[in-house]
Amino acid sequence: MPLAGQTLHLVGRIQGLTRRRLEQLVRSRGGRLATRPSNRVTIVAFGHSAVAHALDDGRVKLPPGLPATAALISENVLRRHLGLLEPPPEIERGMGRTEVERLAGLSPNLLSCLVLFDVLEPVDERFAYRDLVAAREAARLLKRGVALGDVLIAAVALRRRGSHLAEARLTEGPSGALVREIGDQLAELSGQLTMRLEQTARSLDELLVEAEEATERGDLAAAESLYTTAMRADAADPVLPFNLGNVFQSQGRAPEAKIAWQIAVARDPAFAEAWYNLALAAEDETQTDLAVAEYRRAVQAQPDYADAHFNLALLLTKLDRCAEALAIWERFLELEPSSRHASTAQKAIALCRMRLQQERKDPSLRSG
Structure with a gap:
């Protein structure tokens, strides 16, 4: 849809x-x-x-x-x-929903739930053999008394680490946590992953709501503690260190804020908002070349990021790099033609064109 x-x-x-x-x-x-x-x-x-x-x-x-x-x-x-994920691979999908339910021994509700959490990924209600294998593994665990939520958590954890429920055989370890069976050995889902850690992830949404509420009411110490806990629970999501960096910034702890935003872009090099914050921090420290580079990373990651285009163009104009600034100002106006900053952009475009015209007449005026 x-x-x-x-x-x-x-x-x-x-x-x-x-x-x-x-x-x-x-x-x-x-x-x-x-x-x-x-x-x-x-x-x-x-x-x-x-x-x-x-x-x-x-x-x-x-x-x-x-x-x-x-x-x-x-x-x-x-x-x-949203264009953030490639289409499903073009593989044979020869089974319908009723057939998968029958072969796996799952109810329609259970099968729908596995689809809703991407344990199975049908295309136009047609399922691949791998979907059937994953459905059977889920059914086996459910029949052994494993809670559906724990099966879903384990499947998501496997997918984030490049594996799939169809490729793993899971069982309950001595502690009650789901672990992988590899030959005669038991192994955690991925080196350090245990159900104890994933159990924290189950309530991660509540943790983040508490952190956001603490930030809104100005309890930054509580927000810092909550975001730090969330980062321990989820070592991959870049939004968590990004939000923690914003809390540090609000506390006037600029060096720690920069570290947190750097963690965010290390987790996701295409995280435009973190690059934007890093660029602002570099500008504050008069590291103009670094700021330009980080603004460029922001607009490369998110080509419709109007604020990043505006700040990059403004900085390049201040640095008298009008040839570079001109195209970025024009792109900003394409993105935000009715913005409150539109008049600033139009004046800057006129200024840049005038400077470039002067440089063409007198090459000695060129910067650098």
Whole structure:
């Protein structure tokens, strides 16, 4: 289902995306991101972090206020709608839903839940053999008494580490945690991953809500503690160190803020907002070449990032690098023709053109 004309509500989080960026992406596809549940919502997307909404019988709890008629989609489906994920591989998908349910021994609700959390990824309701293998492994664990939420958490953890439930045989270890069976040995899901750690991830959404609320009420010490805990629970999501860096910045702890934003871009080199904050910090320290480079990283990562274009163009103009600034000013006006900064951009364009014309007449005026 395309997003154009739709109102989307997100349950949980999309790893690596701030809400600001998600809202921009949805809007660029012609849709609208709902700030809260309402009867106007037409699509409900479930992030991988929202497994606590899955009941053991496969039904999924919807937040109050959402219409029962809304379409439910998974995190990966949403990512594909937003252009953040490649289409599913072109492999043979010869099985229908009823056949997979029968061969795996799963109810329709359980199969739908596995699809909603991307354990299975059908295309047009057609399933591949790997989907059947993953469905059978999930069914085996469920019959042994493993909670559905734990199966979903383990499947998501495996996918984030380049594996898949179809490629792993899981069992409960001596501590009760799900571990992998490799020959006659038991191994954790990935070196350091245990269900104890993933159990924290199950409540990560609640942790982040508490951190955001602490930030809003000015309790920055609490926000710092909560974001630090969240980073220990999820060592991959770049939004967590990004938010922690913002907390440090609000506390006047600029060096620590920079480190946190650097962790964010190390986790995701295409995290435009973190590059933008690093560029601002470099400008504050009069490291202009570094600031230019980091603004460029921001606009490369997010070509529609108007604020980054504006700041980069303004800095290049101040540095008398008008040939570089001119194209960026023009791009800013394409992005934000009605912005409150549009008049500044128009004046800067006129100034840059005048300087370039003067340089053509008198090459000695060229900077550098």
